[in-house]
Amino acid sequence: MVEEKEQIRIGIAEGAILATPGTLMTAGLGSCVGLVIYDDSRLLAGMVHIMLPESPHGRPSHPQKYADTGIAWLYETLMEHGASHAHLRAKYAGGSQMFQALQMEALRIGERNVRAVSMQLERLRIPVLGADVGGNVGRTVWFELPSRHYLIRTARGDERQM
Amino acid sequence: MRRLQVDPVTLDALREFGNIGAGHAATALSTLLGGRVKMSVTDARLCPFSEIVDVVGGGETIVAAVFIRIFGTISGNMFVLMSLPSADRLLERLLERLLPAPRKAQEYTELEQSAIAEVGNILSGAYVAAISDLCGISLNQSIPAVAIDMAAALLDIGLMMSGDEENQAILISTSLVHDGNNIDAYFFLLPDLDGTEVLLDILRGKIRHG
Incomplete structure (x- = not known):
């Protein structure tokens, strides 16, 4: 039997776990951050x-x-799924400032989100293997298993992989 | 999930608010565009924050957005969203030249972006004036900020500043007709915290008591 690849779409302020070949994806990140933590010794x-x-x-x-x-x-749920702490790695993208004209502190939330994510990962001692953050552009992102590639597509049509 | 009360009185109040705002906007835009501008309200309702992106065709749809913050008795965020074809038709009228279509987000010039910001400013200013007319409260608005990108990416700032994601926005959809051209614009008002309920209470009271 051929197992169908799982495609999980994650909405704003949501999260999900993938433990089969497949894709985790989230669309239209502005100042939000799409963070992936994975175990590099298992699926x-x-x-x-x-x-x-x-x-x-x-x-x-x-x-x-x-x-x-x-x-x-995310950390606790991965550990419940049998992750090994020493093999955890992180990749993330997002944290833009979409509206350049306004200098209100509240609009610099992208930057603060990125700082908070990096600080929490450091606290948990999870190495970061890729980050595509900042700027003033929206991003749609995917993370694929088993390749562990994190793909980014912007509204300007740029595509990147990390 | 807590839904705000949507009864006939509320819908009447929203429609009244939409019509008064559209009236103000038509007058201001007639001056800007030259010639008569007709504006009609095609929809006036409450829209859960999470469903705003669906109104413009989904989170990844590229739209032109103008963001304005309001302060005063009620604080919150306002967005004016336009599809790129609508934005192009508007720019052709404003800048009096034909534009190549369709274009990518980054191909809009600074002048074109300021023109979109100005129209967004006029529209939201018209709705702020409508709130003042109906409720007798005065509100101040920030300078407009404009961006062209994925709808979800542009709107997330509005959601995060409004606290509870189960809150609802006031949506007024308008169709602007100028010189045979149809331009659709969506106006969203996202009050901070419980502002939507406060504003609706005031609007309902005004409609009921005349």
């Missing part, structure tokens, strides 16, 4: 679509929405 990866750097209180209804609770959720 296992997870993605979260992070909107904000910090959760306002301990147990939000959508933990995936925030860098702090989202990364904790």
Whole structure:
């Protein structure tokens, strides 16, 4: 029997785990960050679509929405699926500032999201093998298993892989 | 999921708000474009934040967006969204030249982007004036910021500043007719926190009591 490849589409402030050959994808990242953590010794990866750097209180209804609770959720869920900490790696993209004209602090959220993601990964000692962040462009991203390629396509038609 | 109350009074209030705003906008745009501008409200309703991208054809659809922040009794974000064909028709009228179509997001010049920003500014200014007319509250608006990109990427800033993703936006869809050209524009008002409910309460009260 040929197993069909799984395609998981992740919405804003959502997350999912992939443990078969297939794709995790999220569309239209602006200031949000699409973070993937995977185990490089087995067929296992997870993605979260992070909107904000910090959760306002301990147990939000959508933990995936925030860098702090989202990364904790992703890490714990991967460990429950049998991940080995020493083999965890991360790749992420996003964190744009879509509207250049406004200099309000709240509009610099992309930058703050990227900083929060990098800090949380460092705290968990998960090496980052690729980051495509900043600028002022929207990104649609995919992560493929078993290749572990992270693909990025922008509104300008650029395609990159890491 | 908590849905805001959508009864006939609320729908009337939203339509009234839409019509008054469109009236203000038609007057201002007639001056800008030269010649008569007719504006009609094609839709006036509440739209969950998560469904805004579907109104413009999905999260990856490339759109022109103008973002404006409002301050005052109610604070929040306003977006004016246009499809690229609508934006092109508008630019052809404004800049009085024919444009090659279709174009990529990065091919819009600075002048064209400022022109789109100005029209977004006029439209949102017209709706801010409508709120002042109906509710007797005054609001200030920021300078407009413009970008052309994927709808979801442009809107995420509005969602994150509004706190709860189960909140709803006020959507007014308008069709602008000038010199035989149809230009569709979507106006979204995303009040911060419980602002939508506060604004609707005021609007409903005004409609009911005249």
